[in-house]
Amino acid sequence: MLELKDIRKSFGRIEVLHGVDLQVKAGEVHALLGENGAGKSTLMKIVSGIIQPSSGTIIVDGQERHFANYDEAIAAGVGIVFQEFSLIPYLNAVENMFLAREKKTALGLLDRKAMRERAAAILRKLEVDLPLDVPVARLSVAEQQFVEIAKALSLDARILVLDEPTATLTPAEVEHLFKVMRELRAAGVAIVFISHHLEEIFEICDRITVLRDGEYVGSSTVAETNIDQLVEMMVGRRIENSFPAKPAAKPDAKVVLEVEEVQLRRGGPVSSFQLRSGEILGFAGLVGSGRTETVLSILGAYPAARCKVRVGGVEKRLRDPADGLAHGIGLLPESRKEQGLVTDFSILQNVSLNNYGKYRQGHWFIDFKKELACTEDAMSQVRVKAQGPRARVDTLSGGNQQKVVIARWLNHDMQILIFDEPTRGIDVGAKAEIYQLMRDFTARGYAIIMISSELPEVIGMSDRVCVFRSGGIVATVEGSAINSEEIMTHATTGRVQHVA
Numbered sequence: 001m002l003e004l005k006d007i008r009k010s011f012g013r014i015e016v017l018h019g020v021d022l023q024v025k026a027g028e029v030h031a032l033l034g035e036n037g038a039g040k041s042t043l044m045k046i047v048s049g050i051i052q053p054s055s056g057t058i059i060v061d062g063q064e065r066h067f068a069n070y071d072e073a074i075a076a077g078v079g080i081v082f083q084e085f086s087l088i089p090y091l092n093a094v095e096n097m098f099l100a101r102e103k104k105t106a107l108g109l110l111d112r113k114a115m116r117e118r119a120a121a122i123l124r125k126l127e128v129d130l131p132l133d134v135p136v137a138r139l140s141v142a143e144q145q146f147v148e149i150a151k152a153l154s155l156d157a158r159i160l161v162l163d164e165p166t167a168t169l170t171p172a173e174v175e176h177l178f179k180v181m182r183e184l185r186a187a188g189v190a191i192v193f194i195s196h197h198l199e200e201i202f203e204i205c206d207r208i209t210v211l212r213d214g215e216y217v218g219s220s221t222v223a224e225t226n227i228d229q230l231v232e233m234m235v236g237r238r239i240e241n242s243f244p245a246k247p248a249a250k251p252d253a254k255v256v257l258e259v260e261e262v263q264l265r266r267g268g269p270v271s272s273f274q275l276r277s278g279e280i281l282g283f284a285g286l287v288g289s290g291r292t293e294t295v296l297s298i299l300g301a302y303p304a305a306r307c308k309v310r311v312g313g314v315e316k317r318l319r320d321p322a323d324g325l326a327h328g329i330g331l332l333p334e335s336r337k338e339q340g341l342v343t344d345f346s347i348l349q350n351v352s353l354n355n356y357g358k359y360r361q362g363h364w365f366i367d368f369k370k371e372l373a374c375t376e377d378a379m380s381q382v383r384v385k386a387q388g389p390r391a392r393v394d395t396l397s398g399g400n401q402q403k404v405v406i407a408r409w410l411n412h413d414m415q416i417l418i419f420d421e422p423t424r425g426i427d428v429g430a431k432a433e434i435y436q437l438m439r440d441f442t443a444r445g446y447a448i449i450m451i452s453s454e455l456p457e458v459i460g461m462s463d464r465v466c467v468f469r470s471g472g473i474v475a476t477v478e479g480s481a482i483n484s485e486e487i488m489t490h491a492t493t494g495r496v497q498h499v500a
Contacts, residue, residue: 001025001026002024002060002078002159003023003059004021004023004056004057004059005057005059006055007021007043007046007057007058008053009042009051010054015054016214017042019056019216020039020211020216024159025190027187028191029205030192030193031222032192032211033194033210033211034210035234035235035428035430040211041083041163041194044080044194048073048080048161049067049068049069050073052068060077060078060159061158074155074157079153079155081149081152083167084337085145085148086148087144088136089136089137093119093130093150096136097118097119097151098154102115103118122150126177127176128146128150130146142170142287148165149165153184159192160190160191161192161194164196164425165193166195166197166200170287174200182204185206193205196431198230198231202222206221207221208221208230212234217233231428235428235429243460244439246463247439249463249479250278253276256312256415257275257310257416258275258313259271259274259294259298259308259309259310260308260309261307262294262308263305263307264302264304264305264471266305268305268472269470269471269472269473270472271294271466272473273466275416277446278446279442279463280463281450282450282464282482283449284455284465284467284487285467285468286453286491289471289491290468290472293471295331295418295449298318299320299321299331311416325354325412328413328414328415328416330414330417331420332409332417336401336402340405341393341401341405342393345392346389346391347384347390347391347396347407348389348390350408351374351375352371353408358374372389374411378407379403379407381410382407382437384404384407385400398425398426399431402426402434403434414446416446416447416448417441418448419449419450422450423452435461450462455488458487459482459487462482463478464477465477465478467491469490469491469492474491
C-alpha cells in the first residue's frame with residue numbers, strides 16, 4: 001500500500017533523513033520506532049505532504065506520487081493523527097472534524113445535521129462519549145485526542161498514520177483505540193503506528209521498522225524480535241535497566257513539605273501528605289483522579305476549597321506559582337511545550353526565565369557573560385544535547401526539551417521539584433537519562449514529587465507512593481507494597497474520605 005525508497009531530507013546544510021526505506025502492507029499495523037530525533041515524524045510529514053523530501057520516491061498503491069501539500073495526500077487516501085494536536089480550540093468536535101471539507105445541502109448550505117450524524121457515528125465506533133457542541137478547548141486532553149483520531153477516520157483513509165496516539169490515554173481508552181485499529185486492519189487499512197511504549201508494539205503491531213539518527217536500521221516481524229533487541233536497534237546500545245537502584249530509606253530524613261487538609265472541591269475528599277528530603281514521592285492513580293490538581297492547588301494555581309501548606313516546617317500561603325518559586329518549589333508541567341517552555345525562544349532564554357534578577361549588574365543592566373556561564377553549567381549538569389545555548393528549543397527532541405525545563409529549575413536553585421508525567425513522549429534512551437538525573441538530584445538532597453500514569457515508572461522510581469482516587473489520596477504505600485496489584489487495587493476500589 002505504501003512504499004518509500006531512499007527518502008532524504010535536508011534543512012539547509014543539515015541532512016536529517018539519510019536514505020530511508022519503508023514498506024507498509026494493506027491490512028497491517030506497522031510500527032515505526034526510534035529515539036526522539038530519529039526522524040520518524042519528519043518521515044511521516046513527508047508521507048502526508050506537509051513537507052517535501054529532498055530526494056527519494058513515494059509509491060502509494062503501486063503508483064509513484066508527489067504530494068505538494070496535505071490536501072493532495074488526503075485525496076490519495078493518506079490520513080495522519082499528529083503528535084501535537086491540530087485542532088482549532090474554539091470550534092467544537094464536529095466543526096473540527098469537517099473543517100475545510102464541510103458537507104453541504106443541495107442549496108449549498110452547511111448540512112450540520114449530516115456532519116453531526118457522521119461525527120456521532122465515528123465516535124460511537126470509538127466507544128467514546130463526549131459533548132459535540134462545546135469548544136474542544138473545554139474537552140480533556142484524552143477527549144481531544146479522540147477527536148483527532150475521529151477526524152482522521154472521517155477521511156476514510158486507506159493509509160492511516162498514528163503519531164503517539166496513546167500518550168494521553170488511559171489503559172481503557174488505549175484498549176478502545178486498539179479495538180478500532182484491529183477493525184481497520186481487518187478492513188484492509190494500512191496503519192503506521194508510532195509509539196514509545198514498546199509493550200504496545202507487541203500487543204497491536206504486525207511488523208516493525210526502526211530508525212536511528214535519520215537512518216534506516218532494519219525491519220522485522222513482531223514475532224521475530226523482542227524488547228531488548230528493539231531497544232538496542234533504537235539506541236545503538238543495550239539498556240540493561242532503565243531504573244536506577246533505589247537508595248536505602250532514611251526514616252530520619254527532614255520533612256521539607258507538609259500538605260494538610262487539601263480539598264479540591266467542597267464536600268470532596270480531604271488529603272494530607274509529607275515530602276522528605278532526598279526522596280521521590282510518587283503520585284499514582286487513573287486519569288482524572290486529582291493528582292495534578294492537588295499539586296497545582298499547593299502552588300495556588302488551582303482554586304481548591306482549602307489547602308494548608310508548610311514549607312520547611314513553616315506554614316505558607318502560596319497564592320500563585322511565583323510564590324512557589326520564592327519558596328524553592330519548581331514545577332515541570334505535564335504539557336512542557338504549552339506550559340513549560342517558550343519553544344521559539346533559545347535554550348539560554350528559557351533557562352533564564354523567571355530568574356533575570358540573578359544576572360543583575362547594577363540597577364538597569366544584565367551581566368550576559370554570567371547568564372551564559374550559568375546556562376552552560378545547567379545544560380552540562382542535565383546533559384542537554386544541542387548545538388549550543390542559543391539553539392532554539394523547538395529544534396530539540398522531546399527528551400532534550402524536558403532537560404531544558406529541568407535546567408531552568410536547577411539554575412533557579414529549587415529544592416523541591418514536581419515532575420508531572422516526566423517522560424511522556426520521550427524515547428527509552430532519554431527516559432533512562434531522566435531517571436538517572438532524578439536520582440542524582442535526590443542524592444544531593446532535593447525532594448521530588450513525581451506524577452505518572454505509567455505504573456512501571458511509578459514502581460521503578462518511587463520511594464513512597466500516594467494513590468489517588470476521586471480527587472483524594474486513598475492510600476500511601478512503600479517498600480514491597482509498591483507493586484502494580486496493590487496500587488491498582490487502591491486506585492480502582494479505594495475509599496476516600498468526604499466531608500461536608
